[in-house]
Each structure stands twice: as structure tokens, then as C-alpha cells.
Amino acid sequence: MTRRPRKALIIGAGIAGPVTAMFLTRAGIEAELYEAWPYSTGIGGGLQIAPNGMHVLAELGLADELIRNGSIAESFDFYSQGGKKLGSLNQNMQQRFGQPAVNMCRATLNETLIDKAWASNVSVFFEKRLVKIEDRGDQPVIAYFADGTTAEGDFVIGADGVHSAVRRHVIPDGPTPFDTGLIGFGGFVPRAVIEHLPIGQRVETTFGQSGFFGYGMCSPDPQAGVMWWSTQPSHGMTAAAYRSHSQHAIRQHLRDFHAGWHAPIPEIIEAAENIVVTDTLDVATLPTWSRKRTLLIGDAAHATSPHAG
Structure with missing residues (x-):
């Protein structure tokens, strides 16, 4: 009698979910992926995949495709609000670790992972919001x-x-997300906004007196090839409250907050469209990541609020 393959139910089709599903399928375990939201494209801001993450994606045969659709980040350069260079980190990543750090649109990464999961015989279901295990x-x-x-x-x-809804099953009375008091603004601008500057493939990040601004190439797309973000104190204003304002009003807030900051920050703010505003959340350290036959991974298990990103 042939024993049926084991089956994993994976809740969440962001980054960790599809990648885990593909590796389980390779190991002979059937994987079904359930996502609460409808299938969509073009959602999200920019991010950087570090070399360790690129090694994982290379195992799935995706590294070259993501490099083509993203932008290699040669370093992180840090500046003061007035434009003085403070230092540089993460240089020669490909030489040191065998894979580069890669900036890209989150939407590009998510869409690539979902397409690869489908091609790897992972069953993917959308609009499946978990309520109980x-x-x-x-x-x-x-x-x-x-x-x-x-x-x-x-x-x-x-x-x-x-x-995470699964976290509530694993730790019914456990930690819940809390607001860190920081709020994030971000989006994309055309490559032409910074291509004329000697930035190259570096990510430039500025520490101001009361906030933070970062930008860098993330895509070969001429119309949306630069990612940018601004992290600042919320002063009691939620992301939802900002999102209720017009894009013009949000842009004016950024003009005021970053007034006097070095170039090309003012130019990026003027060129920004479809500005996204998000709360910055954290979750306290969990006492456990599993309960019986349920396991947490990714931000469901170890969410960490970015200190500047």
C-alpha cells in the first residue's frame, strides 16, 4: 500500500509562504498556499534582498531573474541632513558572499514567487481568510x-x-502588534530623477534631526525605477488619517518635514506620485513559534520594526 504524501497548509502568500511551499514540494510534501487577499499585481513599495536571501532564491532558480528585474545594490551610504557623508556599509557583497544585495519592487518579487509556485505544482488559493485551526x-x-x-x-x-491569524492559534493570549510611534511614507519615482547624479547603484540614506530618508535604484523601469522612503515620528497621527488626505496634502507634509534636506530629496518628493503611507508596527518576542502541528515563520514569528527603513 502506497502512503499518500504529507500535506502542508501554508497560510499567507507573501514572501515566506511561496518559498516554503516550493521547498516542501521539492521534499515530496504536498503544499497548499492560502492567501487572505484577492490576487493582485503592482502592490507594495520597494525592498532589498540581502545576499543570504538571494542564496535561498538561487536555490529555486530565481536569482538571475530577480537581478534582471531589480537593481544590484553596491553599498549603503549614509549622509547627514545637510549632505555630509557619514560612512558606507555593505560593500562588495557579491564578492564577499557569492550573491549581491538586490533592490526591487515588492510587487515584482511577490508576482515572481507566485508564478514560480504555480509552476512548481503548488496549489494557490486567494481570498481565503483564516478564522480557526x-x-x-x-x-x-x-x-x-x-x-x-x-x-x-x-x-x-x-x-x-x-x-498573523495563525499566531493567535499558536499563542491565544500572546503578543499582538503595537505601534512603534513611527510612520512611513514611500513609493517610486522615474530613474531620471537621480540618474544624472553620481549615485550609481548605491543606496543613499539620510539621518535627519528627527527623521530619515532613503532612496536607490530598484528596477530597469524608466518610469518607476527608483524606490524612496521617509520614516518619521507619527506625532499621534495614524497612517489611515494621512491616507484620508489628498496626495497633494501628503506631498506638502513631506515638503515641510524635509525642508532644507540635501539634494535630491526635494526633487524626489516633487516627482513622487501614488505616495503610500503605512504605520510601523512591531510584535514582542514570542515565547514559542509552534503549537502541536502548527508552526510560525517570517514576520508571523519574528516581526521586527525597522529602525529607519
């Missing part, structure tokens, strides 16, 4: 979703981020 002895684990459907498997992996 039932784990009883030698019976299959059952995941219940808000639309009334269920799924059965041998174990559950929670890759559903800071607001």
Missing part, C-alpha cells in the same frame, strides 16, 4: 476560512505576517 490528535489538521470552506492537512505553517 482545529488540531485533534491523530486526525488531520483542519483550517477554517471566512468564506465557509475548510482545508485538511498534516500540518500548518503560518506565514501570514505581522497581523
Whole structure:
């Protein structure tokens, strides 16, 4: 009698979920991926994948594709608000670690991972918001979703981020996300805004007296090839409150906050469209990452608020 393959129910189709699903499939474990939100493209800001992450993606055959669709980051250069260079980190990453650090649009990364998961025989389901997990002895684990459907498997992996529903199952009375008092603004601008400057493939990051600004190439796209972000104290104003304002009003806030900061920060703010505003959240250290046959990974397990990014 042939034993059926084990099955993993993975909750969350961001970054950790699809990658885990593909590696489990390679190991002969059936993987089903459940995402709470509808399938969408073009969502999210910019990010950097460090060399260790690129090594993982190289194992899946994705490194070259992501480098083509992103931008290698040769270093992190730090500046004062007035433009004085303070230092440089993370140089010669490819030579030192075998893979470069790569800037890219989060949407490009997510879409690439989902496409690769589909091609790797991972079953992917959208609009499946988890409401409950039932784990009883030698019976299959059952995941219940808000639309009334269920799924059965041998174990559950929670890759559903800071607001993890799986974490509430693993630690019912455990830590919940809290606001760090920082708020983030960000988006993309055309490459022409900084291409004329001697920035090259460096990420430039500025520490101001009461906030932070960063920018760098992230894509060969001429219209949206530069990612930028501004992190600053929220002063009690939530991201939702900012999002209720017009883009003109948000841009004016950034003009005022970063007035007098060195070039090309003012130029980036003027060129910015579709400015995204997000709260900066954190989750306290968890006492455990697992319960019976359910395991947490990624931000669901160890979310960390960025100090500047």
C-alpha cells in the first residue's frame, strides 16, 4: 500500500509562504498556499534582498531573474541632513558572499514567487481568510476560512505576517502588534530623477534631526525605477488619517518635514506620485513559534520594526 504524501497548509502568500511551499514540494510534501487577499499585481513599495536571501532564491532558480528585474545594490551610504557623508556599509557583497544585495519592487518579487509556485505544482488559493485551526490528535489538521470552506492537512505553517491569524492559534493570549510611534511614507519615482547624479547603484540614506530618508535604484523601469522612503515620528497621527488626505496634502507634509534636506530629496518628493503611507508596527518576542502541528515563520514569528527603513 502506497502512503499518500504529507500535506502542508501554508497560510499567507507573501514572501515566506511561496518559498516554503516550493521547498516542501521539492521534499515530496504536498503544499497548499492560502492567501487572505484577492490576487493582485503592482502592490507594495520597494525592498532589498540581502545576499543570504538571494542564496535561498538561487536555490529555486530565481536569482538571475530577480537581478534582471531589480537593481544590484553596491553599498549603503549614509549622509547627514545637510549632505555630509557619514560612512558606507555593505560593500562588495557579491564578492564577499557569492550573491549581491538586490533592490526591487515588492510587487515584482511577490508576482515572481507566485508564478514560480504555480509552476512548481503548488496549489494557490486567494481570498481565503483564516478564522480557526482545529488540531485533534491523530486526525488531520483542519483550517477554517471566512468564506465557509475548510482545508485538511498534516500540518500548518503560518506565514501570514505581522497581523498573523495563525499566531493567535499558536499563542491565544500572546503578543499582538503595537505601534512603534513611527510612520512611513514611500513609493517610486522615474530613474531620471537621480540618474544624472553620481549615485550609481548605491543606496543613499539620510539621518535627519528627527527623521530619515532613503532612496536607490530598484528596477530597469524608466518610469518607476527608483524606490524612496521617509520614516518619521507619527506625532499621534495614524497612517489611515494621512491616507484620508489628498496626495497633494501628503506631498506638502513631506515638503515641510524635509525642508532644507540635501539634494535630491526635494526633487524626489516633487516627482513622487501614488505616495503610500503605512504605520510601523512591531510584535514582542514570542515565547514559542509552534503549537502541536502548527508552526510560525517570517514576520508571523519574528516581526521586527525597522529602525529607519
